Amino acid sequence: MAKGLVFVGLGLSGIGGMTVDGLEALRACDRIYAEFYTSKLIDTDLSELAEAIGKELTPVTREQVEEGRFIVLEAKKSRVGFVAAGDTMAATTHLDLRIQAAEEGVPIEIHHGISVFSAVPSALGLQPYKFGRTVTLPFLEDGYHPRSPYDNILENKLRGLHSMVLLDIREDESRYMTAKQALEWLFEGEVKWQGGLINDDTLVCVASNVGSRSERLTAGYAGEMLKRRDLGDPLSTLVLPGTLHFMEAYSLVTFAGAPEELID
Amino acid sequence: MAKGLVFVGLGLSGIGGMTVDGLEALRACDRIYAEFYTSKLIDTDLSELAEAIGKELTPVTREQVEEGRFIVLEAKKSRVGFVAAGDTMAATTHLDLRIQAAEEGVPIEIHHGISVFSAVPSALGLQPYKFGRTVTLPFLEDGYHPRSPYDNILENKLRGLHSMVLLDIREDESRYMTAKQALEWLFEGEVKWQGGLINDDTLVCVASNVGSRSERLTAGYAGEMLKRRDLGDPLSTLVLPGTLHFMEAYSLVTFAGAPEELID
Numbered sequence: 001m002a003k004g005l006v007f008v009g010l011g012l013s014g015i016g017g018m019t020v021d022g023l024e025a026l027r028a029c030d031r032i033y034a035e036f037y038t039s040k041l042i043d044t045d046l047s048e049l050a051e052a053i054g055k056e057l058t059p060v061t062r063e064q065v066e067e068g069r070f071i072v073l074e075a076k077k078s079r080v081g082f083v084a085a086g087d088t089m090a091a092t093t094h095l096d097l098r099i100q101a102a103e104e105g106v107p108i109e110i111h112h113g114i115s116v117f118s119a120v121p122s123a124l125g126l127q128p129y130k131f132g133r134t135v136t137l138p139f140l141e142d143g144y145h146p147r148s149p150y151d152n153i154l155e156n157k158l159r160g161l162h163s164m165v166l167l168d169i170r171e172d173e174s175r176y177m178t179a180k181q182a183l184e185w186l187f188e189g190e191v192k193w194q195g196g197l198i199n200d201d202t203l204v205c206v207a208s209n210v211g212s213r214s215e216r217l218t219a220g221y222a223g224e225m226l227k228r229r230d231l232g233d234p235l236s237t238l239v240l241p242g243t244l245h246f247m248e249a250y251s252l253v254t255f256a257g258a259p260e261e262l263i264d
Numbered sequence: 265m266a267k268g269l270v271f272v273g274l275g276l277s278g279i280g281g282m283t284v285d286g287l288e289a290l291r292a293c294d295r296i297y298a299e300f301y302t303s304k305l306i307d308t309d310l311s312e313l314a315e316a317i318g319k320e321l322t323p324v325t326r327e328q329v330e331e332g333r334f335i336v337l338e339a340k341k342s343r344v345g346f347v348a349a350g351d352t353m354a355a356t357t358h359l360d361l362r363i364q365a366a367e368e369g370v371p372i373e374i375h376h377g378i379s380v381f382s383a384v385p386s387a388l389g390l391q392p393y394k395f396g397r398t399v400t401l402p403f404l405e406d407g408y409h410p411r412s413p414y415d416n417i418l419e420n421k422l423r424g425l426h427s428m429v430l431l432d433i434r435e436d437e438s439r440y441m442t443a444k445q446a447l448e449w450l451f452e453g454e455v456k457w458q459g460g461l462i463n464d465d466t467l468v469c470v471a472s473n474v475g476s477r478s479e480r481l482t483a484g485y486a487g488e489m490l491k492r493r494d495l496g497d498p499l500s501t502l503v504l505p506g507t508l509h510f511m512e513a514y515s516l517v518t519f520a521g522a523p524e525e526l527i528d
Contacts, residue, residue: 012376016285019275019378023284087378089386092511098389099511102518112276112475114283114351115382117392122353123374125362128381129398133425136393155423161397211376247356247363254366 001109005075005101009088009113012211013042015052018083022111025081026053032081033071035094037062037171039085040235042212049083057083061172065093068100075106087115120164120207120237123217125251130242132156136166137185137238139177150189153240154197160243167236176234179206179218183226183238198222198240205239205256208232219258265373269339269365273352273377276475277306279316282347286375289345290317296345297335299358301326301435303349304499306476313347321347325436329357332364339370351379384428384471384501387481389515394506396420400430401449401502403441414453417504418461424507431500440498443470443482447490447502462486462504469503469520472496483522 006025011017018026026032034046034057041049050057065071074080082088082097088110089095101108121128133156135149149165156163167177177185186198198204200223208216209232216232218225225231241248244262252258270289275281282290290296298310298321305313314321329335338344346352346361352374353359365372385392397420399413417427431441441449450462462468464487472480473496480496482489489495505512508526516522 011283014285016288017283019281020284020287021278021280024280087382087386087392089389090382090392092391095389095511095515099514099518110387110475112378112383112386114376114378115386115392117382117385118351118354118379119376121381122351122376122379125353125359127356128351128354128379129400129430131397133396133423134393159397159419166393211374247359250363251359254363 001079001107003075003077003079004107004109005072006079006081006109007088007094007098008081008083008111010041010083010085011114012086012119013209014044014212015049017211018113019111022113023053025109025111026055026083028079029055029081030078031074032057032083033060034058034083035060035065036085038091039169040171041085042209042214042235062093065097068097071097072100072104072106075101076104087113090115114211116210116237119210120239123207123210123215124205124239125255126162126239126241126248127245130162131164132159132161134164134166137168137177137182139168139170140185145188145192147193150186150193150195150197154195157197157240157242162242163240165238165240167234167238178234179208179231179236179238180226183222203241203258205241205252206231206236207239208234208236217256219252219256221259265343265371267339267341267343268371268373269336270343270345270373271352271358271362272345272347272375274305274347274349275378276350276383277473278308278476279313281475282377283375286377287317289373289375290319290347292343293319293345294342295338296321296347297324298322298347299324299329300349302355303433304435305349306473306499326357329361332361335361336364336368336370339365340368351377354379378475380474380501383474384503387471387474387479388469388503389519390426390503390505390512391509394426395428396423396425398428398430401432401441401446403432403434404449409452409456411457414450414457414459414461418459421461421504421506426506427504429502429504431498431502442498443472443495443500443502444490447486467505467522469505469516470495470500471503472498472500474501481520483516483520485523
């Protein structure tokens with residue numbers, strides 16, 4: 001494919017977090033756009049990436065990708081790369097760009113990247129097919145505290161399913177919700193809605209910077225986890241486990257420091 | 265890490281489907297074990313992989329991995345790789361191996377691979393956080409037709425969630441459930457349990473060999489899909505969409521050939 005739009009997911013961390021094919025595909029591009037508003041790069045930066053690929057990377061904002069037309073027009077005339085951390089098609093704006101390109105008859109190539117959606121269960125040793133719907137917690141601001149994330153996690157729990165809880169990102173302000181803030185979010189929700197989702201004795205897991213040098217996996221009871229200072233830096237993902245299979249409990253004890261009584 | 269156990273997920277296809285770091289990590293191994301009973305390699309084979317890595321790969325059976333002790337003992341004395349298609353920790357036997365290694369004090373390194381769990385939603389343009397629990401359909405044999413997969417998909421549907429439906433694999437017999445068999449499985453279930461999960465007009469998607477040269481995405485009404493012969497070869501994944509966001513419907517029409525009336 002000499003002309004067209006090449007989506008490459010950069011994966012979880014570093015310059016070596018993308019696939020071998022993805023790196024090859026980028027090396028053959030005439031120009032590469034990079035967006036980091038949906039996630040951020042861990043253990044690397046733009047200039048190190050550019051050096052590994054052997055091409056400059058041009059950062060683009062959310063607004064530029066939303067408009068997107070200039071990228072599509074360029075991909076009609078040359079080979080244009082578009083990279084993002086994690087997988088490449090999880091964000092709606094990326095999907096929109098792909099649809100626009102298809103409608104203009106632009107050839108499209110996709111190199112999937114590793115996503116927290118599969119890596120977090122893997123790292124914690126939780127079975128991926130036992131996760132219910134994934135939930136995102138938005139920052140609490142000006143009294144904004146939507147109920148649906150709370151309800152969705154509770155619904156998973158009542159079905160015995162694990163919940164993956166993604167935490168809000170404001171890349172433009174370099175603000176990333178911490179695991180502690182996420183736990184407080186849920187405790188405040190419990191006070192308001194009293195569904196029995198969380199109390200001091202609820203088992204919770206935090207996976208920080210999964211797949212990177214600074215990966216940290218922690219599991220424990222929510223009351224005690226709130227007081228800890230070693231939950232790792234953002235990006236963090238919270239997991240509220242549902243019913244645990246023996247091997248899953250064993251894994252949380254062995255790899256995330258969960259209380260041994262889980263496997264007694 | 266000079267000695268220890270290195271897990272590398274080979275990703276979706278080819279020799280370039282693993283990460284750049286994963287390939288490096290394997291090149292530094294003294295010996296590499298490879299298992300293909302949970303999935304199979306697409307667009308490559310063992311000898312091509314061995315050539316790319318520069319090391320022989322020793323295939324292991326499910327029984328050998330279940331026992332696993334010889335791998336752990338070897339990893340105490342040298343650097344041992346363990347590879348599988350897709351991600352690396354999704355199978356319980358792999359997790360068991362990791363736990364055994366940890367208990368023996370063996371250093372562990374994990375290089376996640378790209379998994380259908382994130383790539384199938386991505387390829388179809390369905391939002392990953394709108395998937396409910398994942399379901400696996402086992403082969404129908406000797407009147408064995410468990411109800412729980414049917415019930416779990418129905419429960420997702422009633423919540424408006426998408427269902428990813430993985431299809432049975434018998435690697436030892438080279439048998440892979442086809443999309444057509446999976447649809448028949450669900451139709452037979454409907455006759456038995458009559459929950460209103462599927463009829464001729466239910467929208468279903470098939471993603472075959474995602475992320476490979478032979479990738480094929482198809483979406484349409486179940487009655488019509490059953491008659492089609494172009495659903496792609498196994499490995500296939502079936503998706504029963506829940507409530508579709510406009511952009512998701514648009515994506516299924518554009519990339520999977522779903523009926524245009526979805527976006528009318």
